[in-house]
Amino acid sequence: MVIINVETGDCEVDETGLQAARSLQAKSPHARLFGMRLGYNVGVSLRRISLMNISPFLNKKLARRFKGYDFDGNGYVEKTDFEQAVAKMCEAFGHGPDSAARQRLYDFTMQLWQRLVTTADANADGRISEAEYKNAFANSMLVTPENFEQGYRPFCEAVMDIVDVDGDGRQSLEEYELWMHTLINVPKADTGVAFRLIDKDGSGYITTDEMVEAIREYYFNEDPQSIGSLLLGPLDS
Ligand SMILES: [Ca+2]
Ligand SMILES: [Ca+2]
Ligand SMILES: [Ca+2]
Structure with a gap:
């Protein structure tokens, strides 16, 4: 409909x-x-129309985010991309298959995958192309300012549980670098500048609140000086 x-x-x-x-x-x-x-095709072309409402800046950010999801780099986001990324990150932090924190992160990640595949997979081939991802975002089918907090805070908390080894509720630069690199494939060289921007209070550590705010800006702040231009590394021009 x-x-x-x-x-x-x-x-x-x-x-x-x-x-x-x-x-x-x-x-x-x-x-x-x-x-x-x-008919299905009319639905698809309506989706295409609203894609034109995506700004060039957001378009670049979504392209970069898509690359982060596509763990094996085959041009499509599949369930296995999520499974492999979570396994790589958790192993890097010493969380084996029996870890409860790993299971929690895996569960959130599978929820994210389910949401993606049920809303974005327009041609129903079980994988998400970059165009499908952008279309779904443009149609507010994935993350919106209204549902952002509900979707991303538990995810950031699940990440924090794994990376915050000493349990003080904050991440060091080294911890941040390692999870961004293993989970989202961001080169370590690109994480330092972003870390300092995310660390709004300049404490030298990132809290869950700071992380949630940075991701919110990534998706919804159209200012080219905002964290979106750097959070996942420089955007392709
Ligand atoms: Ca893939
Ligand atoms: Ca598809
Ligand atoms: Ca801080």
């Missing part, structure tokens, strides 16, 4: 139309909504 807000032209597509209607109504509670059952 495609659901259209007849006043604003805003539209969203999903299988039953329920989620799309709820999401449009959340944006404008008194919206007059119009629903249509559509």
Whole structure:
């Protein structure tokens, strides 16, 4: 179904139309909504239209994020990319398969994968292309300012549980470098500058709050001077 807000032209597509209607109504509670059952291709082209609303800056950030997800670098994000990334990171921090913290991170990561594959995999081939990822983001099907906190704070806490070896609730530069490199494939040389930007209070350590704020800025701050330009390494020009 495609659901259209007849006043604003805003539209969203999903299988039953329920989620799309709820999401449009959340944006404008008194919206007059119009629903249509559509062939799949129409749905896809509507998604393409809204992709044009992505700024060049956000487009670069999403491309960089996609690379971080694509652990084996084959151009598609698959379940195995997530499994391998979590295993690599956890092994680097000495968390074997029996670790409860590893299991928790794995569970969050699988939730993220499920969300990706159920919302973004437009051609239903079980893997996510870069275009599919960007389309889904552009359609607010993945992360939005409204659901950000709920989705990312538990994830950042699960990461912290593994990397914060001495349990003081903060990460050192070395810990940060190691997990960004193993989980998201960010070269160690690119992490130092980002670390200092994330460490807003200049304590020399990163807290979960600081990490959550940095990721929020990555997705939603359009200022080229913001952390988004550096968090995952320099953006391709
Ligand atoms: Ca891959
Ligand atoms: Ca796909
Ligand atoms: Ca700090």
